[in-house]
Amino acid sequence: MQRYSGFGLVKHALSHHENWQRQWRNPTPKKAYDVIIIGGGGHGLGTAYYLAKEFGIRNVAVIEKGWLGGGNTARNTTIVRSNYLWDEAAALYEHSLKLWEGLSQDINYNVMFSQRGVLNVGHTLQDMRDIQRRVNANRLNGVDSEVLDAKGVQELVPAMDCSQNARYPVMGASWQPRAGVARHDAVAWGFARAADAYGVDILQQTEVTGFKIRDGQIHGVHTNRGDIEAKTVGCVTAGNSGVMAKMAGLKMPMESHPLQALVSEPLKPVLDTVVMSNHVHGYISQSDKGDLVIGAGIDGYNGYGQRGSYPTVEHTLQAIVEMFPSFSRVRMNRQWGGIVDTCPDACPILSKTKVKGLYFNCGWGTGGFKATPGSAHVFASSLAKGEMHPIAAPFSIDRFNTGALIDEHGAAGVAH
Amino acid sequence: MFYIYCPYCGEHREEEEFHPKGEAHIARPADPESCSDEEWGDYLFFRTNPRGIHHEMWVHAVGCRKFFNITRNTATYAILETYRMGEQPSITDDTREPLEVAQTPTETTPADNLEGVRA
Numbered sequence: 001m002q003r004y005s006g007f008g009l010v011k012h013a014l015s016h017h018e019n020w021q022r023q024w025r026n027p028t029p030k031k032a033y034d035v036i037i038i039g040g041g042g043h044g045l046g047t048a049y050y051l052a053k054e055f056g057i058r059n060v061a062v063i064e065k066g067w068l069g070g071g072n073t074a075r076n077t078t079i080v081r082s083n084y085l086w087d088e089a090a091a092l093y094e095h096s097l098k099l100w101e102g103l104s105q106d107i108n109y110n111v112m113f114s115q116r117g118v119l120n121v122g123h124t125l126q127d128m129r130d131i132q133r134r135v136n137a138n139r140l141n142g143v144d145s146e147v148l149d150a151k152g153v154q155e156l157v158p159a160m161d162c163s164q165n166a167r168y169p170v171m172g173a174s175w176q177p178r179a180g181v182a183r184h185d186a187v188a189w190g191f192a193r194a195a196d197a198y199g200v201d202i203l204q205q206t207e208v209t210g211f212k213i214r215d216g217q218i219h220g221v222h223t224n225r226g227d228i229e230a231k232t233v234g235c236v237t238a239g240n241s242g243v244m245a246k247m248a249g250l251k252m253p254m255e256s257h258p259l260q261a262l263v264s265e266p267l268k269p270v271l272d273t274v275v276m277s278n279h280v281h282g283y284i285s286q287s288d289k290g291d292l293v294i295g296a297g298i299d300g301y302n303g304y305g306q307r308g309s310y311p312t313v314e315h316t317l318q319a320i321v322e323m324f325p326s327f328s329r330v331r332m333n334r335q336w337g338g339i340v341d342t343c344p345d346a347c348p349i350l351s352k353t354k355v356k357g358l359y360f361n362c363g364w365g366t367g368g369f370k371a372t373p374g375s376a377h378v379f380a381s382s383l384a385k386g387e388m389h390p391i392a393a394p395f396s397i398d399r400f401n402t403g404a405l406i407d408e409h410g411a412a413g414v415a416h
Numbered sequence: 417m418f419y420i421y422c423p424y425c426g427e428h429r430e431e432e433e434f435h436p437k438g439e440a441h442i443a444r445p446a447d448p449e450s451c452s453d454e455e456w457g458d459y460l461f462f463r464t465n466p467r468g469i470h471h472e473m474w475v476h477a478v479g480c481r482k483f484f485n486i487t488r489n490t491a492t493y494a495i496l497e498t499y500r501m502g503e504q505p506s507i508t509d510d511t512r513e514p515l516e517v518a519q520t521p522t523e524t525t526p527a528d529n530l531e532g533v534r535a
Contacts, residue, residue: 242465253461255438256490301436304467304491309417311432344461401457 001197003108023189024196029203032229033061035383036221037236038208038244040064041073042184043361043368044236045191045202046376047383049107052198054377055384060200061230062192063223065207069188072238075306075338076369077261077295079274079285081118081179083138083145084411088394089347090141095391096374097178103373109190111182112288116273118179119153121323123168123279130410131174138176148173159270161325168280168322181274181285181293187372211248211358218357234359234383239304239339241362250353253400254343254363257298258308260316262335264327266290275323278410282319291333294320298340298366307337340365345405350379350392359383360397418493420474423500424482437473439463440485467491469509473501 002008002021012020035051037044040062051057064070080100082093104111122128131147138145149172154162162170192202203225210222211233220229235244245252267290276283282296296316299308313335321328342365343349349363361379364371378389388396399405418431445451445459464470470490475483487496487505496507 240467243467246466251458251462252465253457253463255463255465256467301488302439302465302470302472302490303493305493307493309431311417400461401453403453403457 001108001193004110023193024202026204027201029061029206029223029225029228030201032220033201034059034230035232035234036060036228036230037062037234038221039071039236039238039240040066040068040188040192040202040204041071041236041238042069042187042191042372043238043364043375043379044234045069045188045195046372047234047236047361047380048200048202049191049195049198050377050380051384052195052200055380057384058199060195061228062195062200062202063206063208063221063228064202064204067204068192068202069185071240072338072340072368073184073188073372075259075261075336076184077283077285077293078181078184078287078369079118079179079276079283080113080182080370081176081274082143082370083118083120083134083174083176083179084143084408085134085137086406086408086411087141088406089408089411090138090143091391092348092374092378092395093371094141094143094374095378096371099373099377100182101178103182103187103190107190107194109186109193111186111190113180113182114288115178115180116285117156117175117177118274118276119148119156119173119175121153121173121275121277121279122171123277124171127279128171131172134411135174138174143176144178145174145176148175156273157271157275159326160275160323166322170323179274181287182369184369187369191376208244208247211355213248213355213358216354216356218355232357232359232383232386234361234379236361236379238362238364238368239341241341241360243304245360248353248355248358250355250360252341252349252360252362253397254341254349254365255302256304256339256341257301258303258305258337259295259298259340259366260308260312260335260337261293261295262313262316262332263287263294264292264330265333267292267330277319277323280319280322282316282323284320284324292320292327292330294332298342299337304339305337306339340368342366344400346408347406348375348395349397350375350382350388350395351397352388353397418495420486420495421498422476422479422482423484423498424480425476429476429479433476433478434474435477437475437483440471440473466509469496469507471505471508 082097135145212219271286274285343363378392381389
């Protein structure tokens with residue numbers, strides 16, 4: 001793999017940037033691999049990368065039915081934070097945030113991780129009590145977090161209406177300075193390139209059509225390009241995980257919903273942090289290109305269509321205009337939807353299944369992007385060792401029968 | 417944007433009048449006290465979540481405020497039928513999905529004759 005560097009950029013400029021190496025190969029599938037990862041999004045490609053780099057398993061295939069990072073990796077609003085309430089979730093997301101902090105250097109790919117901070121705004125006394133509780137829990141878990149009053153919020157975000165004239169006046173916020181945003185496509189491409197350099201086969205346009213299961217043990221997958229053998233298969237297919245589970249004869253405690261987002265026309269810099277409000281129910285940041293990146297809640301019905309309803313878009317924009325009246329005349333440029341697999345407790349599933357050797361990493365719902373490196377790392381460890389990583393263990397599918405749920409509806413809050 | 421036929425009001429109304437309420441036809445265990453953790457967890461949390469034909473409950477929240485059922489394709493979003501609580505769907509995964517099925521009223525009784533359907 002040619003390393004990227006400032007010097008390389010200058011060197012390639014001399015040849016008019018026509019001699020850049022391809023970022024990853026396009027191999028034909030082998031008959032068998034040590035590990036198969038289904039799903040070529042950030043979590044899946046990251047899993048392959050950490051398997052190769054940290055656990056020495058390089059005979060790995062990533063099977064993707066479309067193109068890399070074409071699902072929720074490309075459809076999210078790129079927010080990264082770790083201020084979750086419960087110990088289990090805080091450990092998982094903080095593990096991820098720590099990996100984010102070194103990711104660009106690690107994979108030699110600029111993922112444009114920008115720690116511009118995230119505000120979770122409170123508008124009611126109960127909001128503020130919840131925020132204080134969560135900030136205290138965060139600090140006990142070593143997650144940077146602080147409580148701001150309305151004046152503190154106004155100083156950070158001058159464009160926001162923090163006056164008493166607002167319909168839901170801002171009373172304060174929790175503030176995580178180490179949180180921020182990253183470039184979503186670069187995460188998928190960067191992991192793909194780095195994994196490919198270790199010899200991982202990335203098989204695009206390859207759709208898994210069934211599992212080969214004999215005597216309760218996984219033996220591989222059927223695909224539209226022939227059968228591929230492996231004794232360990234990790235399924236990382238986000239919104240389609242229910243469909244994959246059904247193929248393996250498993251039932252999942254989750255439902256797939258459309259989640260929409262939209263971006264505005266590019267503006268001059270106006271918002272240099274991320275603002276989220278559970279109560280008014282919307283969140284917003286500004287990308288480096290200048291467009292406002294906006295999102296809110298899921299559409300309530302089940303859907304695999306990667307699109308939702310217009311009333312949801314309307315509610316989203318109402319919330320944004322409520323918080324930022326000055327944005328009322330900004331025009332929206334693009335709007336899209338992804339399929340999110342939501343769990344009843346708003347936490348993911350990282351788990352073994354009843355089929356030996358078949359693992360699922362799914363149920364990230366509305367907040368999977370922030371967890372990409374952490375999820376990939378603990379999942380790779382679990383696949384390599386055959387035992388769930390200690391950080392992943394509490395997220396077993398069994399929790400829905402034992403009752404040990406991790407209720408993160410408060411911290412997951414507004415979808416993101 | 418859905419245009420939904422409420423089987424109680426006997427009218428097509430816009431999606432914003434309704435709320436989706438999850439998978440339909442999930443029977444509460446007859447004797448919850450004697451359920452195993454497995455059975456109770458399955459009842460509470462596990463769903464079919466199909467890509468394709470899905471039977472789901474909706475409530476006509478700002479209309480008659482009644483719950484009813486919809487058979488809908490979760491991939492194309494086409495609404496195939498709506499029917500009242502207690503009734504069974506006429507379109508299931510086993511029946512071949514008709515290409516063009518209008519939201520035919522399952523009852524022809526005018527809304528006025530039904531008790532308690534007016535908002």
